[in-house]
Amino acid sequence: MQLPHYLGLLENSEKQLMEAFEYVADKHKDEPDIEQMCQKLSAWSREHHGRTQAFVAKYSEEKEDEPDKLKRELFAKKRKGSLALLRDLHDLWLLTQEVHLCWVVIRQAALGLRDEDLKACYEFCNARTQRQADWLLSRIKQAAPQTLLVAE
Template sequence: MLLSHYLGLLENSEKQLSDAFEYVSRKHKDEPDIEQICQKLSAWSREHHGKVMSFCQKYSEQQSSEPDKLKRDLFAEKRSGSLTLLRDLHDLWLLAQEVQLCWIVIRQAALGLRDEELKATHEFCNARTKRQSDWLLGRIKQAAPQTLLVAEQ
């Protein structure tokens, strides 16, 4: 069974998303909403990570460490200037999409296994991940006109 591979992928992706939200929270303290909301969304991903760990142990075989460098690669460039917040939000959204896709795949496995606990965990965590993505998309839409049309280089 290769479920452990995807659980490892999800576990690692949730950790990276949590770390990335913390990073953006610290980096953009001057933005009124960014610091507090990113800290809250980071806490959600930390909680999801903890929930996934129990399933990693339950279905442990060989776990994936594939996305180890995803956060590092997305946030690699030292950014400054007015485009920084928009690009950081964009990178967060990409990480959130990775997590959401992993949850979708895990749900399919949970259905096949008839694992009610895993299905319930999916419902809880995936709903929050969707809220993370929705907030990020809304904040990107808010920042884009000001950043792209008004801000200086």
């Protein structure tokens, strides 16, 4: 069974997303909504990470470090100025897509296994992951014109 591989990938993806939201919240405290929303969205990922623990234990765990590599690549450059916020939001959105895809794959496994608890976990967590991505996309759209068209 390969499910443990994806559970490990999902668990680590949620952890990396949580840490990335915290990083952006701290880095962009001067933006009116960024710190508060990123802390809230980080808490959601922390809860999702916690909810996956029972399934990791149930199906055994296989650690996966791919999301760690992704986060390291996305947030590698020290950015400054107005472009920094836009790029950080963009990178967060990419990480949410990684988490979303993991949840989609896990859902398919839950359906195949007829694991109602895993399916319920998917429904709860994936809906919130979609809300994370939606907020990020909305905030990116808000920041883009000012960032890209107004000289610093």
